[in-house]
Amino acid sequence: MKKLLILTAVIAAVIAVRATTVIQGENGVGFIEVTIPADTSQKILSVPFEACLVGGSGMLSDVISTNGMKSSDNPADADQIVVLTTNAVGTPVYYYYWHKTGTGWETNHTVRLGGGETNVIPVVASNYPVARGLGFWLKRPASQAATTLYMKGQIPTSSVPVTVMGGTNFTLIGLGALDPVDINTNAVTWTGRYDGGVWGQDQVRIVTNLVTATAPLAEYTFWLPDDLWLTTAGTTNAVTINPGDGFWYLRRHGADATFTPVAYPQQ
Numbered sequence: 001m002k003k004l005l006i007l008t009a010v011i012a013a014v015i016a017v018r019a020t021t022v023i024q025g026e027n028g029v030g031f032i033e034v035t036i037p038a039d040t041s042q043k044i045l046s047v048p049f050e051a052c053l054v055g056g057s058g059m060l061s062d063v064i065s066t067n068g069m070k071s072s073d074n075p076a077d078a079d080q081i082v083v084l085t086t087n088a089v090g091t092p093v094y095y096y097y098w099h100k101t102g103t104g105w106e107t108n109h110t111v112r113l114g115g116g117e118t119n120v121i122p123v124v125a126s127n128y129p130v131a132r133g134l135g136f137w138l139k140r141p142a143s144q145a146a147t148t149l150y151m152k153g154q155i156p157t158s159s160v161p162v163t164v165m166g167g168t169n170f171t172l173i174g175l176g177a178l179d180p181v182d183i184n185t186n187a188v189t190w191t192g193r194y195d196g197g198v199w200g201q202d203q204v205r206i207v208t209n210l211v212t213a214t215a216p217l218a219e220y221t222f223w224l225p226d227d228l229w230l231t232t233a234g235t236t237n238a239v240t241i242n243p244g245d246g247f248w249y250l251r252r253h254g255a256d257a258t259f260t261p262v263a264y265p266q267q
Contacts, residue, residue: 031065031152032178034244036138038146044207046135046174046246048261049153057129058153060097061105064130065150070141071101075108079144082137083128084172087112087120095122133162133261135172135246151244161191161258164249174246176261181241183220183229185262192257195224202257204229205248206239217248 029052036043051058064081072078075098083095087110096108105125109118122128130136138149155178164171175181175188183204194202205217218239220229231237241247251257 028155029153030155030178031150032243034149034151034242036140036147036149039143040138040140041142042140043138044135044172044246044248045138045149045151045244046172046176047130047132047151047153048156048174048176048178048243049151050132050156052154055154055156057131059126060128060130061125063151063153064105065152066099066104067150068147069099069149070144070147071099073101075100075106077141079141080108080139081105082139083122083130084136093120095128097122097125097128131162132156132160133174133176133259135174137172149244155264156261157264159260159263161189161260164251164257164259166251166253166255166257169251171249171251172246173249173259174244174261175241177241178243178262178264180243181262183239183241184236187262189260190257191259192253192255193222193224194251194253194257195222196252200252202252203250205250206241207247 032048034045047058047063049058049063050056051062060081060083069079070077075096078098078100080099081097083097085093085095087093091112094111096111097105098108100106107122107124110120110122111118156176159176162173164173175183175185177185177187181187183206194200202222204220206220207217220231220239222228223230223234226236228236
């Protein structure tokens with residue numbers, strides 16, 4: 001059985017405690033560190049954990065620590081979490097949460113894609129579920145030093161399929177892994193990926209350290225004959241996805257697709 005870095009449930013929420021034990025077992029509780037480089041304005045993230053003790057989606061304030069995040073009494077000067085979701089009538093909206101000094105993740109406002117709804121308050125962070133495998137942003141104030149973001153929760157031993165909406169939609173996702181994995185890992189199950197020919201294939205778009213200023217996203221396209229994500233040159237030079245990182249999925253078919261994140265322990 002794979003060894004994983006875990007903490008006991010008693011101290012799992014206290015991220016500042018660095019003493020850890022490497023043991024073997026299931027349903028462990030632990031945390032990961034995600035490096036946020038200096039001057040990063042936005043970073044796509046994805047939680048690889050479940051809610052402690054009960055499983056399923058963890059609440060935002062539980063799985064995303066404020067330790068190391070910039071706090072302020074003004075949302076514009078604080079680190080923010082931005083979640084793409086839908087409102088009560090199914091309209092895509094962004095929920096904003098900011099690190100308020102002395103409080104933690106505080107609700108800010110909701111912004112509808114294309115504008116509007118700025119006076120709508122999101123669900124409070126302690127009641128907003130962050131599904132494993134779905135992505136979100138960390139939005140930082142200008143000119144910030146490098147820092148570390150911590151995510152914590154229960155290590156999953158099974159995985160629930162995640163829906164990728166159809167209709168040429170972008171969805172933020174993550175592989176849910178606790179170790180670096182290739183985008184073509186067989187530990188992730190993709191169902192319904194679409195290859196409709198040139199300009200009609202599903203894509204994933206990933207921010208990497210290999211891209212240039214004129215191409216900030218590395219694109220990988222689904223090729224049905226190979227059943228793989230391939231580069232535009234048709235090679236499998238796929239990028240490694242680190243724990244906690246997320247990326248864009250571009251759906252090129254009207255029907256929904258699904259993927260099942262990595263489950264632990266891996267065989």
